[in-house]
Amino acid sequence: MTSEHSLSASFRDPSGQVFRRDGRIFRTITPKGYADYRFWVESGLARELTDSGMIVGFTETEPLDADTVLALEELPFISYPYEWCFSQLRDAALLTLDVNLKLLEKGMILKDASAFNVSWRKGFPVFMDHGSFTIHPEGQPWQAYRQFVMHFLGPLLLMKEKDVRFLSCFRDHLDGIPIDFVSRCLPWTSWLRPSSLVHIHLHSRFQKHYSDSRREKGPAPSMSRKNLIAMIRCLRNDLEGMASPRPKTEWGDYYGDTNYSREAFAFKRETVECFCREIRSSRTIDLGANTGEFSRIASGCSGDVIAADIDPAAVETLYRSVRRTGEPVYPVLQDLSNPSPGLGLFNEERGSFLARIRGDLVLGLALLHHLRIGGNWTFSQIVRLFSETAPRAVVEFVPKEDSQVQRLLRSRPDICSDWTLEETCAAFRHAYERCEVVPIPDSKRTLLLLRRD
Structure with a gap:
């Protein structure tokens, strides 16, 4: 029996829809979008962009009614702009x-410049929307320019000039962060820089001036293709030269500050690596991944790794690393106490984080005490997070006398009288039949190797 359903995020596109059938991803090209598609293929652009890895691969399959159907390469993990670090958004x-x-x-142009059209393949951004390419009439300006500013340039300037946490505004503005909002938030010094002056401040004034419906419409603006290319290259140079901010955050250098001895840390690495090799997971989820020390270990002996952390600096460091190495590790910025929900129309356009991270193995190293003591999670909530993510897990118990737990207790009363190794093991045994307790030598910490048969 054939199972088929459309993906909610593609409902806006009149030139085609994306759907899943029998575990594979397909895209239709409607008669409305067929001329653009044929031009794109016959011009050699399709082969050039796929061979270079800039867009996801595809093959034409049997047509569906009047629609052309493409079978698409499926990426290991889809993350969204509000889950990225600065360098991820800039590279996208x-x-x-x-x-x-x-x-x-070749005489075409992007008609859709949404950040949601980009995802990741082994550390590199890849464009996903095969329906975004259209024939460009000479003299027509870039219709998606405003969208590009709202999805990319504006958020990047806010992150660089103000705070990297401004990117979370994407949760409330799936169509891009409004330009007038960006203009108001940027410091006065941004008026002195040509890029922010032209693309943000003057753009905002222009937009406000012509938004008045009572104003008489002038002739449609025009721009030669040569000037349009020059403008985009100038914009690209501005973005390429935009260095990422380097905020000092509490947990960004966790492994540089931790109290592990060399022997203890080596034992922890070896134990996790051996368990990963035994499981041979096709997909590992590393929760509280920090800078990805153990994400990279897991990727070396299994398949893809989704590496989630709350710290923007840690995610930035990990992304830069996998961009250099090309490892199948997918960094994602995530607060487990407030994970990305389902968003958009009927809360279905963008899937929730927890719904996207099912795997074979989940890691929770130096994490549990943050959830229980730092976040007041109950044991049942902690166990639910892990058991619903994967049937096998490696978690680490860090006792109260550990200096990292003491850091958490400096600013809050100790209300977790049940924070013991025995209680932790008992809680996980409700969801995992096998719980192997592995003390870390020269340390008071303990690893739990969990399996559900």
Whole structure:
């Protein structure tokens, strides 16, 4: 029996829909979008962009009624802009501009410059929307320019000039962060820089001026393709030269500050690696991954790794590392006490984080005490998080006398009288039949190797 359902995020596109059938991803090209698609293929752009890895791969399959159908390469994990670090958003912006420049060279242009059209493949951004390419009439400006500013340039300037946490505004503005909001939030010094002056402040004034419906509409603006290419290259240079902010955060250098001895840390690494090799997970979830020390260990002896952490600096460090190495590790910025919910129409356009992270193995190293003591999670809530994520787990128990727990207790009363190794093991045994207790030598910490048969 064939099982088929449309993906909610694609409902806005009149030129085609994305759907899943029997475990595979497909995209339709409607008659409305067929001329653009054929031009894109016959111009050589399709092969050039797929061979270079800039867009996801595809093959044409049997048509569906009047629609052309493409079978798409499926990416290991889809994350969203509000879950990225600064460098991820900047690299996604650069990819979007690079794709647009390739299109313009052959007489096409991007009609959709949404950040949600980009995801990741082994540390590199990849464009996903095969329906975003359209033939470009000479003299027509870039219709998706405003969208690009709202999805990329504006958020990047807010992150750089003010605070990296501004990216969370994407949760409330799935169509991009409004330009007038960005203009008001940026410091006065941003008026002195050409890029923010032109693309943000003057753009905002222009937008406000012409939003008055009573104003008489002037002639449609025009821009030669040569000038359009020059503008996009200038915009690209501005973004490429935008260095990421380096905030000092509490847990960004956890492994540099931790009280592990060399022997203890080596034992922990070896134990986790041996368990990963035994399980041979096709997909591992590393919760509280920090800078990815154990995410990379897991990726070396299994498949893809989803590495989630609450700290923007830690996610930034991990992303830069996997960008250099090309490892199948997918960094994602995530607060487990307030994970990304389902968003958009009927809360279905963008899937919740917890619904996207099912795997074979889940790691929770130096995490449980943050949830129980720092976040007041109950044991049943902690166990639920792990057991609903994967049937096998490695977690680490850190006792109260540990200096990292003492850091948490400095600013709060100790109300967790049940925070003991015995209680922790008993809680996990409700969901995992096998619980192997592995003390870490030269340390008071303990690893729990959990299996559900």
